[in-house]
Structures are given as structure tokens and as C-alpha cells.
Amino acid sequence: MQRLIVALLAALDAAIAAAVGLALVLAPFTLLWVLAFGLDADWGALWPVSATLWQLGHGVPLEVVLPDALLSSLAIPKEAARFALSVPPLALLLFTLLFAARSGRRAAVAGRWISGVTGGVVAFAILTAGVAVSGGSDVLRATPWVAVVVPVGVYTVGALAGAVGHAWTEGDDGPIDRLRDLIDGWGEWAAVPGETVRGAAVVTVAMAGASAVGIAAMTVLRGGEVVALFEAAHVDALGAVMLTLAHLAYLPTLVVWAASWLAGPGFALGSGTSVSPAGTELGVVPGIPILGLVPENSSIWMLVSVLVPIACGAVAGWMVRSRLVWEDTARGYGPRAAIAAGIAASSSGIAALAALLASGSIGPGRLAEAGPAVGPFALAIGVEVLIGAGILLLAPRHRDELAEERTDRWNEEMAGLTAPID
Structure with missing residues (x-):
């Protein structure tokens, strides 16, 4: 397919990704404007608020500046009139990331992934710049260049991941194939890069799943506290719907917090606070319903x-080990140790990035510190995953394992030879 066509289709994908993301923010706020404010609504404020919150959803930190009239009516102290809001609802970021990965993969299938990724990123950058220029707000303020660079960075990472992942697996008759040819010359070490990425992906998915299960369990155990906070908010049906939608948008952020809790370091809900398995020290918690899930106390037990991240590393090690035996490669301890270390280091890097995105400020004063600490979370994940993956990958291969894998491979080859031809 011609490069121009692929680039134009990728640009269309980028436009759809931006439009759908903005619509996800605009739709509930439009409903709020209609039902809450009616004919007296200030429709000129709808787009700036929605655009700025879309930027927040992609990791852009905001500065909240409350007007004097609001400070007087709500008796808010002047020192709380200006604060940072930098913990984003990661649902929007994940949507853009996955949509970009799909677009990048489609460009790779067409055989022109470089043109496709370039076209998509350029189109998304133009649209993001348009949102930044037209969506300025006096109450919610974002640094202009950050409001462009961060969302574009998210889209770029997704598009490259989708394109390079497909090109690595299926080939691209281009730079990825040349890189693979170079790596194939490493002998037994040739399996290290690919299996490292595969193992890190397994760890990421497994940790996300385990963290989601943990949140579900806390919802069952502490659902009463969440309901009580909803009732204490004294919101009507529309307000309850808006709160619920906000909670859903922040669900991936809470998954990162839960992962940090499972790994051991935990997270903060204000300066000087800590929520971890080893102990919980909380001050006054904001009356946000979903924070009712936070445990009030902990036990050393x-x-x-921490066995959960170790188990995730073990699952990744087992899956990689099975592939290595199947392909009869990386027989020495050196390549397998390198794969285990690579999985741990990659998982640690992913954890650091997730913690960086899911932490920051959620309000004035002591609420300027919330979420997991980047360094401790990344270190804990790296060490725990290394233990789990290392145990499975460095365990000696026994004869029964080799014989079973070779028998399975022989059966699959025979099945392919005897399969009927249409």
C-alpha cells in the first residue's frame, strides 16, 4: 500500500482517537450543563473545562486557581485558593494508548509502519495543539507546551509499540528485519531481547489483574464505607452519576496504587501518611467515596x-522457560540469567512509569503528596519479579521436561503434515 495512503489512514485513526476521547469527557459535562444549569448555563465554559480535563487524563498536570467569589461563598482559606492537580484519571490515557497501538499495528500490516506512525503522530500533535490553544481556562490551567508534548508522547508510545511489535513478529522488510538478522547472529543469546519483552508483558498483565482483584475484594469488604461517603456527599441523582463516572475514570489509577500496596511500599494520601501492608498511618482522608476502600489499619501478616509479584514473575519465567525448551535455545545459564534480569529490569521500569503517572497532588496543603513513591515501588517490583522469574528460568532442565516438549513438537509437526488440504 502506498505510503501516502497509509499515512492518511493513520492520521484518520489519530483524529478518531482524539475525537472519541474528547467526547467521553464532553458528553457527561454537557448533560451536567443542561440539567444543572439549564438556560442560564455558561456554555462558553463547557469546552475549556472539558478540554483541560482531557489533558489531565493524559497526564498533564494542572494548576487550579479558585476565584475570589467561590472562596468567599464557601469560606475557603486564601492559602487553598491555588494548588496543583496532577494525579490523572488513567482511563483516558489507556484508551489513547490502546487506540494508537491498534493504528500502529494496522500500519505495520500494510507494510508501511514508519509512514503510518509518522502520519498518526503528526495528526494527533496538530489536534492536541488545537485543543491546548482553544481550551484555556482561568480556573484549570496547564502549561501550554506540556499540554501538547505529554498527550503526543502517549500516542507515540502506543503507535510505536503496536507497529514494532507486529513488525518484530511478522517482519517488515526494513529496519526491524535487519535488527532481527543482527540479533540472530548472537547464537544462544538471540532469544534474550524477545523473551525479555514477552516476560515483562506477562508480569504487567498479571500484576494488573491481581491488583484489580484486590480492588474488587476491598469493594466487597468495605463497600459500606463507600456508600456512607456517597450519602455524606448529599448529591442528587445527577451528582451521583458524575461521581460514579469519575470513579470509573480513576479505576486504572487505583490499580497502580493497589499494585504498589501488594508489592510492599504502598502509597500516600497526604504528606506524612502511608498505606502499606506493614502499617497504615492516615490523617484526615478527603471525603471522596472511592477512598472508602482504603484500609484503616494493617498487620505485619x-x-x-509480596508473594503476588513473586508469583507474577514466576508465571512469566514459566512461560518463557516453556518457549525456550520448545525452541531448544538458550540452554546455558548465562542467557537464561540475562532473560530473568531483563524481565525484572523491564518490569521495574514499567512500575516506575506507572507510579510516576499515578502519583502527584490531589489538593492543597498536605494533599500535595498522593500515590505511590516511584523509587520504592520500582525497586520492590524489580527484586520480587527477579526472584520469581529467576527460580523458574534458572532451575535445571530435567529429562522428562525435554522429552515432553520434544514429543509435543513432534506431534504438532505430524499433525501439520497430515492435515487435509482444502
Whole structure:
């Protein structure tokens, strides 16, 4: 397919991704404007608020500046009139990331992934710049260049991941194939890069799943506290719907917090606070319903939760080990140790990035510190995953394992030879 056509289709994908993301923010706020404000609504404020919150959803930190009239009517102290809001609802970021990965993969299938990724990123950058220029707000303020660079960075990472992932697996008759040819010359070490990425992906998915299960369990155990906070908010049906939608948008952010809790370091809900398996020290918690899931106390026995990241590393090690035996490669301890270390280092890097995105400020004063600490979370994940993956990858291969894998491979080859031809 011609490069221009691929680039134009990728640009269309980028436009759809931006439009759908903005619509996800605009739709509930439009409903709020209609039902809450009616004919007296200030429709000129709808787009700036929605655009700025879309930027927040992609990791752009905001500065909240409350007007004097609001400070007087709500008796808010002047020192709380200006604060940072930098913990984003990661649902929007994940949507853009996955949509970009799909677009990048489609460009790779067409055989022109470089043109496709370039076209998509350029189109998304133009649209993001348009949002930044037209969506300025006096109450919610974003640094202009950050409001462009960060969302574009998210889209670029997704598009490259989708394109390079497909090109690595299926080939691209271009730079990825040349890189693979170079790596194939490493002998037994040739399996290290690919299996490292595969293992890190397994760890990421497994940790996200385990963290989501943990949140579901806390919802069952502490659902009453969440309901009580909803009732204490004294909101009507529309307000309850808006709160619920906000909670859903922040669900991936809470998954990162839960992962940090399972790994051991935990997270903060204000300066000087800590929520971890080893102990919980909380001050006054904001009356946000979903924060009712936060445990009020901990026990040293809860440190058994660190077995979860170790188990995730073990699952990744087992899956990679099975592939290595199947392909009869990386027989020495050196390549397998390198794969285990690579999985741990990659998982640690992903954890650091997730913690960086899911932490920051959620309000004035002591609420300027919330979420997991980047360094401790990344270090804990790296060490725990290394233990789990290392145990499975460095265990000696036994004869029964080799014989079973070779028998399975022989059966698959025979099935392919005897399969009927249409």
C-alpha cells in the first residue's frame, strides 16, 4: 500500500482517537450543563473545562486557581485558593494508548509502519495543539507546551509499540528485519531481547489483574464505607452519576496504587501518611467515596502480599522457560540469567512509569503528596519479579521436561503434515 495512503489512514485513526476521547469527557459535562444549569448555563465554559480535563487524563498536570467569589461563598482559606492537580484519571490515557497501538499495528500490516506512525503522530500533535490553544481556562490551567508534548508522547508510545511489535513478529522488510538478522547472529543469546519483552508483558498483565482483584475484594469488604461517603456527599441523582463516572475514570489509577500496596511500599494520601501492608498511618482522608476502600489499619501478616509479584514473575519465567525448551535455545545459564534480569529490569521500569503517572497532588496543603513513591515501588517490583522469574528460568532442565516438549513438537509437526488440504 502506498505510503501516502497509509499515512492518511493513520492520521484518520489519530483524529478518531482524539475525537472519541474528547467526547467521553464532553458528553457527561454537557448533560451536567443542561440539567444543572439549564438556560442560564455558561456554555462558553463547557469546552475549556472539558478540554483541560482531557489533558489531565493524559497526564498533564494542572494548576487550579479558585476565584475570589467561590472562596468567599464557601469560606475557603486564601492559602487553598491555588494548588496543583496532577494525579490523572488513567482511563483516558489507556484508551489513547490502546487506540494508537491498534493504528500502529494496522500500519505495520500494510507494510508501511514508519509512514503510518509518522502520519498518526503528526495528526494527533496538530489536534492536541488545537485543543491546548482553544481550551484555556482561568480556573484549570496547564502549561501550554506540556499540554501538547505529554498527550503526543502517549500516542507515540502506543503507535510505536503496536507497529514494532507486529513488525518484530511478522517482519517488515526494513529496519526491524535487519535488527532481527543482527540479533540472530548472537547464537544462544538471540532469544534474550524477545523473551525479555514477552516476560515483562506477562508480569504487567498479571500484576494488573491481581491488583484489580484486590480492588474488587476491598469493594466487597468495605463497600459500606463507600456508600456512607456517597450519602455524606448529599448529591442528587445527577451528582451521583458524575461521581460514579469519575470513579470509573480513576479505576486504572487505583490499580497502580493497589499494585504498589501488594508489592510492599504502598502509597500516600497526604504528606506524612502511608498505606502499606506493614502499617497504615492516615490523617484526615478527603471525603471522596472511592477512598472508602482504603484500609484503616494493617498487620505485619499482610506482608504476605509480596508473594503476588513473586508469583507474577514466576508465571512469566514459566512461560518463557516453556518457549525456550520448545525452541531448544538458550540452554546455558548465562542467557537464561540475562532473560530473568531483563524481565525484572523491564518490569521495574514499567512500575516506575506507572507510579510516576499515578502519583502527584490531589489538593492543597498536605494533599500535595498522593500515590505511590516511584523509587520504592520500582525497586520492590524489580527484586520480587527477579526472584520469581529467576527460580523458574534458572532451575535445571530435567529429562522428562525435554522429552515432553520434544514429543509435543513432534506431534504438532505430524499433525501439520497430515492435515487435509482444502
